[in-house]
Amino acid sequence: MTEDRYSRQTRFSAFGVDGQERLSNATAVIVGCGALGSAQASLLSRAGIGRLRLIDRDYVEESNLQRQILYTENDAREALPKAEAARRHLAAVNSRVCVEAAIADLEPRNAEDLLAGASVILDGTDNFETRLLMNDWAVRETVPWIYGAAVGSYGIVFAVLPSEGPCFRCIYPEPPGGDQPTCETAGVMGTVTNLIASVQVMEAMKIMGGKTASVRRKILTVDLWTGPIREAPLPPRDPACPCCSARDFVWLRGERRAPVSLCGRNAVQIHDRNRPIDLLQLGERLNSLGRVRANEFALWFEAGQHEMTIFPDGRAIIKGTTDAGIARSLYSRFIGN
Ligand SMILES: [Zn+2]
Numbered sequence: 001m002t003e004d005r006y007s008r009q010t011r012f013s014a015f016g017v018d019g020q021e022r023l024s025n026a027t028a029v030i031v032g033c034g035a036l037g038s039a040q041a042s043l044l045s046r047a048g049i050g051r052l053r054l055i056d057r058d059y060v061e062e063s064n065l066q067r068q069i070l071y072t073e074n075d076a077r078e079a080l081p082k083a084e085a086a087r088r089h090l091a092a093v094n095s096r097v098c099v100e101a102a103i104a105d106l107e108p109r110n111a112e113d114l115l116a117g118a119s120v121i122l123d124g125t126d127n128f129e130t131r132l133l134m135n136d137w138a139v140r141e142t143v144p145w146i147y148g149a150a151v152g153s154y155g156i157v158f159a160v161l162p163s164e165g166p167c168f169r170c171i172y173p174e175p176p177g178g179d180q181p182t183c184e185t186a187g188v189m190g191t192v193t194n195l196i197a198s199v200q201v202m203e204a205m206k207i208m209g210g211k212t213a214s215v216r217r218k219i220l221t222v223d224l225w226t227g228p229i230r231e232a233p234l235p236p237r238d239p240a241c242p243c244c245s246a247r248d249f250v251w252l253r254g255e256r257r258a259p260v261s262l263c264g265r266n267a268v269q270i271h272d273r274n275r276p277i278d279l280l281q282l283g284e285r286l287n288s289l290g291r292v293r294a295n296e297f298a299l300w301f302e303a304g305q306h307e308m309t310i311f312p313d314g315r316a317i318i319k320g321t322t323d324a325g326i327a328r329s330l331y332s333r334f335i336g337n
Helices: 016-023 035-047 073-077 082-093 108-115 128-141 190-208 279-286 324-334
Strands: 027-031 051-056 098-103 120-123 145-151 154-160 218-223 229-233 267-270 292-294 299-303 306-310 316-319
Touching (some): 027 035, 035 082, 035 120, 035 190, 145 190, 279 292, 306 324, 316 324
Parallel strands (some): 051 098
Antiparallel strands (some): 306 316
16 A cells, blocks of 8 residues: 555655655654644655654634645634644544644753654744754754745745755844734735745655755745745855854753744743643633633633633743733733742
8 A cells, every 4th residue: 555655756756665765764843833834744744754743832723724724614613732733634644654743832941852853854933033943953963954934925945954054043143133024914825835835845855765965955935926936045154153163052052032922923922931730720710810711732811901822831822912021920910920
């Protein structure tokens, strides 16, 4: 059955039976299961990857369905965590793939656990802080990762090959400052996210299939509405790069991390609390103070104009503000210090 299942892929001679064999023994870690991540996960499962680890901190909402191709209306109704909803759907797509769902935010303290064993990492995040953290780990461990981003009708993608080329920090030394367009302010077209995810998966499959020589060593940018599809050469490795030259991994040490405002939301995430929370007990405590609803993965609490989503690991997303101070004070008021 294996032969037939993947026959259209193995008959493509550049990939071949040996590529398939290697892919079936490889592990990809997908960081962020939004539009990019859910397309990546679907493609890699169908392609017959060995093991897939999905990391996502969020849950499915109706506004995701326009582009996040793994999810259904039912997932949004049940507010399932994306990693768990994805795991369930992927099990029906290809039961042979071992899929691990991590309902978590990739952070310095869990990066080692969540990224360990990766043959390749695929970027499905929406923020530079997490990318710089991934980059630190990937450079330290010499594991390739595939950067991808999309907003509006625009997308960008390139592979980071720490064994030979520039790292992400050679190209973006610091997170961009100022107001950046986000998926909420500028919108995003599902066609672009799926195209970028496809390119990311193609490069990842080359690497996992043992065809690293064929990896595109260019920066690919697209504007599917008005603009061109372009390739620009990757710059050389920066000899002054603190990451790949000096091997000073500040993002991995957690020295640069602040509460992160989420893309596409008027929201702040509090993630520096590391203590398990009994959601049942918390729900009983909060019930008299505002509207509470919960499933086995999270608890939602409405506090005035703010809505708090609290996860069992102590993490919380506070909607209705971009002010970290307000978010922290709501956290200590309703959840504790
Ligand atoms: Zn570098």
